[in-house]
Amino acid sequence: MGGESHDLVAGGTPEQIVDSLMGDRSPRNIRACLPAEDQDFFDRDFRQAMAGATEELDLGPVDDLLAYWWHVARMKATGEYQAVLAEGRRVQADIESGEYVPGRPLREVLAERAAELGVKLDL
Known part of the structure; x- marks a missing residue:
């Protein structure tokens, strides 16, 4: 799907969008796979990361940002x-009402999920 128009991908089915993301992790394709309401946020974040990379001569933060937005695009498509x-929201409501909420610490869950995606998080 990497050779198809990015406009087609953006209007595609969830399966087409996920297939596109799996085959093409470029900034252009990630942006095209995001819902329209997220594209300006992606643009801002990407430009900021690229400016930082230019100053620091380090693409690590750009890679981390692209991994984050790739995951957001995939999750929103599905x-x-x-x-x-x-x-x-359900867990927050339980916490606010004084209910016991079993589970693992959020930091642990986020670190595990980030590791699965190959993303480095500073928690």
Whole structure:
């Protein structure tokens, strides 16, 4: 799918978007696979990361940023993002009401998921 128009990918099915993301992790494709309402945020973050990379001569933060946005694009395409937000709201409501919320510490879960994606997080 890497050779197809990026506009087609953005309007594609969740499966097409995920296939595109799996085959092409370029900034242009990640941006095209994001919902329109996220593209300006991606642009801002990417430009800021590239400016920093130019000053520091270090592409590590750019790679981390692209991994983050790749994951967001994939989650939003599949509906997983909304499910995560809904679960977060449910847990937050339980915490605020004084309910015991079993589970692992968030830092541990985030570190594990980041490692699976090859993303370095400073927690």
